[in-house]
Each structure stands twice: as C-alpha cells, then as structure tokens.
Amino acid sequence: MSVAMPETDERVLETGFDATIAADQRIEPRDWMPEGYRKTLIRQIAQHAHSEIIGMQPEGNWILRAPSLRRKAILLAKVQDEAGHGMYLYAAAETLGVDREELTEKLIDSKQKYSSIFNYPTLSYADIGVIGWLVDGAAICNQVPLCRCSYGPYARAMIRICKEESFHQRQGYELLLAMANGTDEQKRMVQESTDRWWWPSLMMFGPPDGDSPNSQQSMAWNIKRHTNDELRQRFVDMSVPQAEALGVTLPDPELRWNDERKAHDYGEPDWEEFKAVVAGSGPANAQRVAHRRRAHEGGAWVREAAQAYADKQAARKNEARKAAA
Amino acid sequence: MNTPDEEEVTAEGGHGAVPVTGVETGQGEKPSRRTWPLYEVFVRGKRGLNHVHVGSLHAPDDEMALHNARDVYTRRNEGVSIWVVKADDITASSPAEKDPFFDPSADKVYRHPTFYRIPEEVPHL
Ligand SMILES: [Fe+2]
Ligand SMILES: [Fe+2]
Numbered sequence: 001m002s003v004a005m006p007e008t009d010e011r012v013l014e015t016g017f018d019a020t021i022a023a024d025q026r027i028e029p030r031d032w033m034p035e036g037y038r039k040t041l042i043r044q045i046a047q048h049a050h051s052e053i054i055g056m057q058p059e060g061n062w063i064l065r066a067p068s069l070r071r072k073a074i075l076l077a078k079v080q081d082e083a084g085h086g087m088y089l090y091a092a093a094e095t096l097g098v099d100r101e102e103l104t105e106k107l108i109d110s111k112q113k114y115s116s117i118f119n120y121p122t123l124s125y126a127d128i129g130v131i132g133w134l135v136d137g138a139a140i141c142n143q144v145p146l147c148r149c150s151y152g153p154y155a156r157a158m159i160r161i162c163k164e165e166s167f168h169q170r171q172g173y174e175l176l177l178a179m180a181n182g183t184d185e186q187k188r189m190v191q192e193s194t195d196r197w198w199w200p201s202l203m204m205f206g207p208p209d210g211d212s213p214n215s216q217q218s219m220a221w222n223i224k225r226h227t228n229d230e231l232r233q234r235f236v237d238m239s240v241p242q243a244e245a246l247g248v249t250l251p252d253p254e255l256r257w258n259d260e261r262k263a264h265d266y267g268e269p270d271w272e273e274f275k276a277v278v279a280g281s282g283p284a285n286a287q288r289v290a291h292r293r294r295a296h297e298g299g300a301w302v303r304e305a306a307q308a309y310a311d312k313q314a315a316r317k318n319e320a321r322k323a324a325a
Numbered sequence: 326m327n328t329p330d331e332e333e334v335t336a337e338g339g340h341g342a343v344p345v346t347g348v349e350t351g352q353g354e355k356p357s358r359r360t361w362p363l364y365e366v367f368v369r370g371k372r373g374l375n376h377v378h379v380g381s382l383h384a385p386d387d388e389m390a391l392h393n394a395r396d397v398y399t400r401r402n403e404g405v406s407i408w409v410v411k412a413d414d415i416t417a418s419s420p421a422e423k424d425p426f427f428d429p430s431a432d433k434v435y436r437h438p439t440f441y442r443i444p445e446e447v448p449h450l
Contacts, residue, residue, distance in 0.1 A: 030417070042350040048338025055340060080400065085339075087397045091380040094363065100383060101360045102351045111349045115340035135340070143339040157380070161339070164401075204341025212335045214345045228336050278334050278342055303385075307361070310385035 021222055026152035029095035037221055041151050042096050043112075044223070049089035050107045050114040054288050056082045058122040059131060067125065074171050075128060081164045088157040095153045108293040116274065117204050119282025126179060126186075126193035132172015134194075134201040134239065140165050141235045142205070150222035173242065180246045187247070194243070195251045202266075203274045205232040236264050363412040364390040366397075368404035376408050384409075 013032040020027060027033055056079045063079065066072040090100045106112040117135055122128070143165065146158040179186040206212055206228040218224035226234075236255070243250050254267035276282070333346040361383040367376035379398045384390035390409040399407065443450050 039350050039352070042352065043345065043348045044337040044343075046350075047343040047348070048340070051338060051340040051343070077400075084397055084400060087382065088380055091382065094381065098351050099360065106349055106351055113344050113348065115338070116334075116342050117340055138341065139339045142336060142341065146339065158339075160379075204336065206334060206336030206342040214333060214335050218335075218337070224337075231336070274342070275334070278344060303361075306385040306389060310389070313386060 021150055024150075024222060026155065027150050028152045036217070037223075038096055040218060040221070040223065041154065042093060042098055044218075045089055045093040045096070045154055046098070046103045046106070046112055047114060049086045049093060049103065050112060051118065052082050052086035052089060053107070054114040054118045054292060057288055057291055058118055058120070058284070059128060061122050062125055062128050065125065066128075071175070078132070078168055078171060081168065085161045085164070088160055089154075092151075092153040092157045104296060108289060108296055110289060113278070114288075115204065116277040116282060117200055118288060119277050119285045120196070120200055121284045123196070124189050124193055126176070126189040127197070129172045129175035129179065129190070130193040130197045132168050132170075133176055133242065134197050135204070136165055136168040136172060137239065137242075138201045138204040138235050140169060141231050141238070145225035145231075148222075148225060173246075176246055176248075180248070190246065191248050194248045198251050199269050200277075202232060202235070202269045203271075203277075205229070205235065207271060207274075233263055236266050240264055361385050364394070364409045365412050365415065366390075366394045367408040367410070368394075368398055369406040370403060371405055376406065379403075381412065 014034065017027070017031070017033055017037075020031070027037075059075060059082075060079050063072060063075050066075050090103060093103060094100055103112065107114070117138075122131070140162065143158055143162050147155055147162055149155045149158065176190055179190050206215075209215070209227045209229045212228055215224055215227060219227070239250065240255070252267045254265060256265055257263075258265045277285075334342045334344050336342050337345060363381055363383055364387075365381050366379050368379050369376045382390065382393050382397055384393050387409060391407060394407050394409050398404070
C-alpha cells in the first residue's frame with residue numbers, strides 16, 4: 001500500500017502514527033504503520049505463539065503420569081490453555097498480514113524460534129509444580145506489561161492470556177506446597193527441581209540491558225514497557241518470599257536483600273549456556289521441533305478430510321438450490 | 326543467517342528470550358497448500374450484552390468454525406452465544422478513527438444529551 005505512495009503522503013501518515021504512539025493510544029490492524037514496527041511485531045507475536053505451542057510439550061510429558069485424577073485434570077486443562085494462548089497469538093499475528101499456516105511451517109523449519117526455556121527437559125513430577133511457579137511466574141512478569149502494548153490485537157490477546165496465567169501459577173505453587181509438606185523424598189524433589197529451573201527462569205528475561213540494543217526501539221514504540229533487568233529484578237523480589245514459604249533454597253549464593261536499593265542482589269546467570277540454548281543446542285531442542293513436525297504432518301489427513309467434507313456439503317447445497325429454482 | 330554467536334536475543338513475548346535477528350517474517354508469502362478460510366469470532370458474554378469480537382480462527386466450514394470457536398474462546402464459560410463470520414464477508418470502513426467516514430457524526434453535536442441546556446432545578450433529566 002505504501003509502495004506507490006508519494007513521499008509527502010507517507011510523511012503525513014508517519015506523523016499520524018507517531019502522534020498515536022506519543023498519546024499512548026493503540027495502533028489497529030488497518031492503520032498505517034512503519035515497516036519496522038510491523039516486522040518487529042510479526043517476529044515477536046509469531047515467536048510468542050510458537051513458545052506457547054512448544055510449551056505444551058514439557059508439561060504434556062507428565063499428563064499420563066500425574067499421580068491422581070485431580071492432578072491429571074488440572075494439568076490437562078493447563079496444557080490446553082497453552083494451546084489456546086498459541087491460537088490467540090496466531091490470530092493477532094495474522095492481522096499484520098501473515099498467514100498462520102505459513103508461521104507453523106517457519107517453526108518446524110526452524111526459521112522462527114521459540115523461547116529457550118522450553119528446551120529444558122522435565123525430569124521429575126516436581127518440575128510440573130516448579131514450571132507453574134517459576135516459569136509461568138516469569139511469563140506473568142513479562143506478559144502483564146504487554147497488556148498495554150501499543151498494538152491493539154496483541155494487547156487484547158495478552159489480556160485474555162494473563163487472566164488464565166494466574167491459574168497456571170497457583171496450581172503449580174499448590175502442587176509444590178503439597179509436596180513440601182510431604183515425605184523427605186518429596187521435599188528433596190522440590191529442592192532438586194528448583195535448583196534446575198531457577199537460572200533458566202532468570203534467563204527468560206533476556207540478556208542484561210546493556211546487551212539488548214533491540215529493546216530500545218521496542219520501548220520507543222510502546223511495545224515493550226520495561227527493560228529486561230527491571231523485569232528480572234521484579235521477578236527475583238517476588239520469588240524470594242514464595243521460596244521461603246515453600247521451605248526451598250534458591251540456588252544463588254549471592255542472593256541477599258540490599259537495604260539501600262530496597263531490592264535483592266543476585267548473581268549473574270550463565271549467559272554462555274543461555275546463548276547455546278537459544279541457538280538450539282539445548283538439551284531438548286531437536287526433540288521439540290521434531291515432535292511438532294510429527295504432530296503437524298500426522299494431522300494432515302484430518303485437515304484434508306475436513307476440507308473434503310466441507311467441499312461435499314457445499315456442492316450438495318448448491319445442487320439443492322439449483323433443483324429448487 | 327547469523328551464526329549462533331552473533332545472533333541477537335531479547336525477552337520478546339511472554340516466555341522470554343528469543344532471537345531477534347535472522348528470523349524470517351513470512352510477509353507476503355502465500356502458503357503452499359490451499360488453506361481454510363479465516364473466520365472472525367464474536368462472543369456474547371452473558372444475556373443482555375452485545376456480541377463482542379474476540380479473535381479469529383481458520384476452519385473448513387461454518388460448523389467447524391463454531392466448534393473450534395467454542396474450544397478456543399470459551400473454555401471458562403466466557404460466553405452464552407457465539408457468532409462466526411467469514412472475514413471475507415465483512416465490509417469495513419477505512420482505517421483510522423479520524424477517518425472522513427466518521428466525520429458526519431463528529432459534527433452532529435445535537436445527537437448528544439449534553440447539547441441541550443436544561444435549568445438545573447428540573448429533576449430527572
Ligand atoms: Fe501461556
Ligand atoms: Fe501458562
């Protein structure tokens with residue numbers, strides 16, 4: 001649309017866009033927007049959607065082995081929610097002019113990625129609790145500000161998602177409380193799982209602000225509202241009393257209250273590991289993508305059958321209409 | 326494509342860090358297969374409220390669209406009634422809210438109750 005437009009028109013449109021952002025109003029799908037803004041959003045929303053979809057796998061791993069019908073039903077509902085989150089987000093991405101089918105193909109061809117956190121395996125049932133507590137907890141820190149993101153469809157999808165996330169975090173924490181009040185073996189499982197997930201959860205906020213040049217543009221566009229380090233700090237401060245209530249130790253010797261800053265000091269995550277995991281050498285990376293591909297390709301016949309049925313019904317209706325005329 | 330070393334990552338989206346460089350957007354690409362039509366979904370939250378747009382989905386036909394809408398958008402009794410409409414069948418006014426299309430109503434202040442000055446002692450008006 002902007003291709004054939006004279007330069008001055010484009011400048012008028014850009015001024016309008018800038019004014020909308022400056023007034024902290026929402027940009028809607030049919031509004032003019034700079035190419036960079038559109039591209040950033042497509043990338044972010046698509047990879048966010050992929051993260052929800054891939055995120056079903058580590059937890060889905062435990063549905064059949066959940067220890068009671070109650071826990072099974074809860075976990076099933078939680079994993080189903082994550083599928084829903086993926087769907088809301090693909091719908092938002094499509095308003096920017098990309099095709100959902102195409103995004104799925106980019107995921108299984110590894111041309112688009114998903115969050116590093118889902119490349120870690122779920123080794124014990126306590127991981128189900130810790131994922132709800134820490135991983136969904138970190139996701140909530142990231143997602144709540146996105147409810148005020150400048151792109152309307154993304155912000156609205158995030159509002160739906162955030163409403164559901166609080167169930168995710170609470171069911172995880174409650175599961176851990178049950179185990180923490182259980183046998184010594186169960187207590188050990190909770191501690192062991194916390195030890196494995198704490199650092200990857202901190203890494204969910206991305207590299208330190210100094211190494212995150214892209215964030216500045218996103219903040220200027222009101223897509224991102226807080227820096228990586230601000231959100232990480234918030235998460236650490238929230239988690240410390242929660243860990244205390246559970247009776248687990250967070251595996252960071254440098255973690256302590258800083259009375260001057262009125263916040264906790266904490267150690268530096270291992271960014272080398274982080275880079276390797278995002279790049280795809282995480283413990284479960286190949287498995288996650290292969291599983292998604294298998295599910296997509298294995299489901300092809302169902303989609304084709306549904307299409308064939310729809311075609312047949314449409315043809316029948318047409319004939320009936322002709323016969324009646 | 327960037328090598329993993331120079332790949333830039335940040336905490337975009339909900340679950341944290343993802344690459345921001347070397348990511349294809351797929352803009353303007355057409356899917357290789359014939360795809361299902363896009364439906365917009367509207368949900369009536371409860372009796373007495375209007376249907377409100379909640380999102381979209383793809384489905385092979387109207388009936389499947391309705392079923393999928395129930396599963397995707399009303400997992401917690403968020404609605405008592407759902408409409409699905411093929412996106413292609415929707416006619417919309419043009420982009421910005423300041424659009425000339427809406428001008429005719431913007432200058433008709435007499436459509437609003439505040440246009441009419443009524444003495445303060447007159448109650449219930
Ligand atoms: Fe989610
Ligand atoms: Fe979640």
